[in-house]
Amino acid sequence: MSRLNPDGVDLDTAWDLHPQVSVRPEPFGALLYHFGTRKLSFLKDRTLLAVVQSLASAPSVRVACETAGIAAADLPRYQQALGTLAQSSMVVERSS
């Protein structure tokens, strides 16, 4: 979690879901459950879900967001949301 700052995750780093996290799509977005911390998180929309799901294959958060079709103006909000997920270890940084 070295690259976390108040704006959320660093857009030029590579991330992945924590291996103990399970993702379940729901009509409103998705539920995430971390078996290690026994915590539940909500993704409030499908776009964020798409970002989270493409993290593993994207070289950076920025690319994952672009792939999901997020406009530049909306980037900070997704960056922030990923930061929240990182704080609860739902997503983890990986060496790209």
Add this chain to the structure above:
Amino acid sequence: MTLLDARPEAPKPAPPPQPGRLVDLFEYGLDSPICLTWELTYACNLSCVHCLSSSGRRDPRELSTEECKAVIDELERMQVFYVNIGGGEPTVRSDFWELVDYATAHKVGVKFSTNGVKITPEVAQKLAGSDYVDVQISLDGATAEVNDYVRGPGSYATAMRAMQNMKDAGFTGFKISVVCTRQNIPQLDEFKAIADEYGAQLRLTRLRPSGRGADVWDELHPLPEQQRELYDWLVAHGEGVLTGDSFFHLSAYGSALPGLNLCGAGRVVCLIDPIGDVYACPFAIHDEFLAGNVRSEGGFQEVWRNSELFTRLRTPQSGGACTSCSFFDTCKGGCMAAKFFTGLPLDGPDPECVRGFGEEALEKRKMDGSIPKPDGDHSHSTVRGPRRDGRPIATGLITTKKRGIPITLSLTRPDRPPVSACEENPLAGFTPN
């Protein structure tokens, strides 16, 4: 409660594509439950007087090992993250550990509730080694005297021994689950001290008039001034103590206790009973709340997604007589099951309404005597318990009457259950933003 007495967080994200809060979306239900209780057996070595499922004897129609595994396969497919296993005493099923292993191997986490009878040092050791299993030990008194009064002779010693074994095995953070009663509310500090001593987490929940709890509710449920005491204690100790959102009806005393105001029944919560019947909530074992059976075609998924009852529970609700109350926003009229089994209308106040409206309604109800009885009594034929005449138990056994045929109800149909959070609600502690 649940595993998720822990606080779920929603990352503040993203421009919401749909209007409204997440909570509002939950009212329409989810593709799979978040919080599923599965009572594996009605067999139990104890006969607690307040048992929510009237357990005691095994039901011969119980799901077989293979049928249980098929249910687990289905839960895996539906991505149900974990189940709360209870009973009865689930560990007395001879295939209990086999089923726990099967579930965790299939990515379905397990939290099971037990009276501790099978938690030997070896079992505790094994449990401590698994990330996917959590344990909840029931204790309803901080002293043997108070505990055994409701849970039966020797049950305090059994629970304490199990807790010691868990501690010795290094299993920290297991749960000690207490149903709050008139007799144990004076012991809240002592419960906290026991939890701290064993490295466990205290979990306080509400007594509901479900199962045999209906028979003793009048005698065991907290007095109004005790409700206040409990509320103040929770406000003071809120952080370290889990409540599974049981006590939202107390929020009318002051500031709201943390939680999500949503009755999860049939929306995010449900119960599978030992014979595979699916009910809207573990506290609502009655035909009115029976949605289907896992043995029927389409299995659990079909019941969860398409049953007529659950579909109805997922339509927007309003609070009837409570709507004009200034506390409605947090209290939402209390618990559907508590109202149902005390014979109160589902769209009126909770029997323990802190403004006293419940008591008034109960008085009226007593006059026409229309109280529904829970379905399915699996009690041992003799049950010890508090005396009906209010005098202390001397010695010997008290025989409870077998339940009669349910009396015809004069209730509002449950098409609009109260919107409230609950004990088994995993969203406990979640503050929507």
